[in-house]
Amino acid sequence: xxxxxxxxxxxxxxxxxxxxxxxxxxxxxxxxxxxxxxxxxxxxxxxxxxxxxxxxxxxxxxxxxxxxxxxxxxxxxxxxxxxxxxxxxxxxxxxxxxxxxxxxxxxxxxxxxxxxxxxxxxxxxxxxxxxxxxxxxxxxxxxxxxxxxxxxxxxxxxxxxxxxxxxxxxxxxxxxxxxxxxxxxxxxxxxxxxxxxxxxxxxxxxxxxxxxxxxxxxxxxxxxxxxxxxxxxxxxxxxxxxxxxxxxxxxxxxxxxxxxxxxxxxxxxxxxxxxxxxxxxxxxxxxxxxxxxxxxxxxxxxxxxxxxxxxxxxxxxxxxxxxxxxxx
Amino acid sequence: xxxxxxxxxxxxxxxxxxxxxxxxxxxxxxxxxxxxxxxxxxxxxxxxxxxxxxxxxxxxxxxxxxxxxxxxxxxxxxxxxxxxxxxxxxxxxxxxxxxxxxxxxxxxxxxxxxxxxxxxxxxxxxxxxxxxxxxxxxxxxxxxxxxxxxxxxxxxxxxxxxxxxxxxx
Ligand SMILES: Cc1cc2nc3c(=O)[nH]c(=O)nc-3n(C[C@H](O)[C@H](O)[C@H](O)COP(=O)(O)OP(=O)(O)OC[C@H]3O[C@@H](n4cnc5c(N)ncnc54)[C@H](O)[C@@H]3O)c2cc1C
Ligand code: SF4
Ligand code: FES
Ligand code: FES
Numbered sequence: 001x002x003x004x005x006x007x008x009x010x011x012x013x014x015x016x017x018x019x020x021x022x023x024x025x026x027x028x029x030x031x032x033x034x035x036x037x038x039x040x041x042x043x044x045x046x047x048x049x050x051x052x053x054x055x056x057x058x059x060x061x062x063x064x065x066x067x068x069x070x071x072x073x074x075x076x077x078x079x080x081x082x083x084x085x086x087x088x089x090x091x092x093x094x095x096x097x098x099x100x101x102x103x104x105x106x107x108x109x110x111x112x113x114x115x116x117x118x119x120x121x122x123x124x125x126x127x128x129x130x131x132x133x134x135x136x137x138x139x140x141x142x143x144x145x146x147x148x149x150x151x152x153x154x155x156x157x158x159x160x161x162x163x164x165x166x167x168x169x170x171x172x173x174x175x176x177x178x179x180x181x182x183x184x185x186x187x188x189x190x191x192x193x194x195x196x197x198x199x200x201x202x203x204x205x206x207x208x209x210x211x212x213x214x215x216x217x218x219x220x221x222x223x224x225x226x227x228x229x230x231x232x233x234x235x236x237x238x239x240x241x242x243x244x245x246x247x248x249x250x251x252x253x254x255x256x257x258x259x260x261x262x263x264x265x266x267x268x269x270x271x272x273x274x275x276x277x278x279x280x281x282x283x284x285x286x287x288x289x290x291x292x293x294x295x296x297x298x299x300x301x302x303x304x305x306x307x308x309x310x311x312x313x314x315x316x317x318x319x320x321x322x323x324x325x326x327x328x
Numbered sequence: 329x330x331x332x333x334x335x336x337x338x339x340x341x342x343x344x345x346x347x348x349x350x351x352x353x354x355x356x357x358x359x360x361x362x363x364x365x366x367x368x369x370x371x372x373x374x375x376x377x378x379x380x381x382x383x384x385x386x387x388x389x390x391x392x393x394x395x396x397x398x399x400x401x402x403x404x405x406x407x408x409x410x411x412x413x414x415x416x417x418x419x420x421x422x423x424x425x426x427x428x429x430x431x432x433x434x435x436x437x438x439x440x441x442x443x444x445x446x447x448x449x450x451x452x453x454x455x456x457x458x459x460x461x462x463x464x465x466x467x468x469x470x471x472x473x474x475x476x477x478x479x480x481x482x483x484x485x486x487x488x489x490x491x492x493x494x495x496x497x
Contacts, residue, residue: 006346049392085457091456101383101436
């Protein structure tokens with residue numbers, strides 16, 4: 001690990017001020033950043049530790065929703081009574097990720113900002129446009145089993161690896177972001193992560209010196225909440241494909257269908273056309289096939305990851321089966 | 329800012345170099361070599377210690393991030409003369425072969441029993457609410473962050489199940 005200065009930030013503004021320079025980075029739980037620093041993928045000269053700035057609370061909002069502080073750990077969120085009762089898709093997505101030891105340290109902000117698991121990104125001897133702009137993309141034409149089938153570019157085909165954000169995208173949560181001058185802005189989780197385009201080094205819309213303060217969940221939505229994660233072993237592995245779904249069925253017809261997909265793209269994937277297609281119709285295999293057609297309309301395999309296209313369709317059918325079972 | 333952390337009840341000065349992981353600090357600076365380094369990347373659980381009651385991977389934490397924290401390592405759980413219930417059960421059930429993963433397994437399981445007692449769900453739980461029984465399936469999922477290269481899993485699960493049902497009664 002390269003040498004760096006370590007400072008404890010005392011407030012978000014303090015943290016934002018400390019990290020205005022590009023060589024400075026925030027550290028929260030450290031479970032992703034320290035991993036990457038050991039590999040010299042990340043080489044910050046200054047670490048601003050936000051572990052003790054507060055913002056770890058989970059509180060009810062005036063409109064019946066829930067505000068999750070950026071420093072709330074994955075564990076704290078997954079065991080929170082309101083998350084378990086009103087947002088089970090979120091509790092399930094978190095519990096399906098990593099391990100208890102990691103979730104005890106991992107924070108909400110850090111989880112949103114976790115970096116891709118692309119093997120070329122994490123190996124500094126390999127070309128990677130995300131790590132080293134202009135060096136090329138080793139994964140295109142290389143080993144790309146984990147990579148994107150939707151929204152990739154000629155510059156980068158990496159996926160966003162996390163689970164929590166996929167559930168937050170289905171729930172249409174918002175990320176609250178603070179700056180050094182105390183100004184705040186808010187961005188839907190659905191728009192927080194970016195597609196790689198020709199600037200793959202930018203994972204999300206955060207500017208230098210911005211700090212995530214909280215994630216706000218809207219008032220709970222009626223309906224079944226499902227998180228389905230397909231991975232190579234039954235525990236402790238990143239998603240190949242995952243689906244977070246909030247689906248309501250009334251009198252035989254779908255009245256709500258908010259779906260988000262993990263493992264397919266550089267961001268949790270949300271396509272508003274799927275909801276438009278599903279709402280108003282009776283759930284059926286034929287209908288879910290049409291939803292899969294829409295989802296995968298522009299899907300493109302890279303070789304090793306071609307299997308993700310039929311796998312996403314099968315996972316969608318498995319969600320449908322769960323919906324039918326629960327609706328019965 | 330406190331410049332100490334408490335390990336097994338004793339205060340210790342934080343290292344001067346912020347690069348020192350909590351794992352290296354425990355092993356090299358304090359000589360508490362019970363905590364093991366397997367992968368150094370959060371993947372194996374050999375470095376599991378209990379911080380303020382929660383199990384974490386000490387390899388993915390900097391020692392300086394833990395000023396004021398209470399840390400329990402395998403050395404703090406019991407002694408050869410007075411082993412903890414889990415230490416005793418691992419012996420009784422042969423819950424190891426080479427023993428390298430064992431301190432991490434035992435620290436992890438110690439905290440895991442509290443998590444079950446506190447009603448925390450896991451990915452293996454059918455419902456997110458209620459009481460969680462320490463079934464084989466629950467124990468395996470909850471212990472999935474602790475790998476054993478010797479494959480002593482069957483006996484590890486048996487040892488933990490023994491203590492879990494004991495403390496239940
Ligand atoms: C072996 C292993 C398995 C894993 N499996 C899974 C899995 O299956 N599913 C899954 O979803 N995740 C998984 N993870 C990833 C884990 O969830 C992340 O490492 C964790 O969520 C990161 O949170 P942190 O607080 O430790 O972040 P840190 O490591 O502290 O930070 C990560 C990044 O976020 C930035 N950051 C942190 N907080 C803020 C903030 N408030 N505002 C702005 N930027 C911020 C940091 O600057 C850094 O760039 C796994 C990790 C490991 C090591
Ligand atoms: S897919 Fe993206 S992260 Fe992976 S090597 Fe290519 S540019 Fe780098
Ligand atoms: S040494 Fe920490 S998890 Fe392997
Ligand atoms: S006993 Fe050898 S690694 Fe577990």
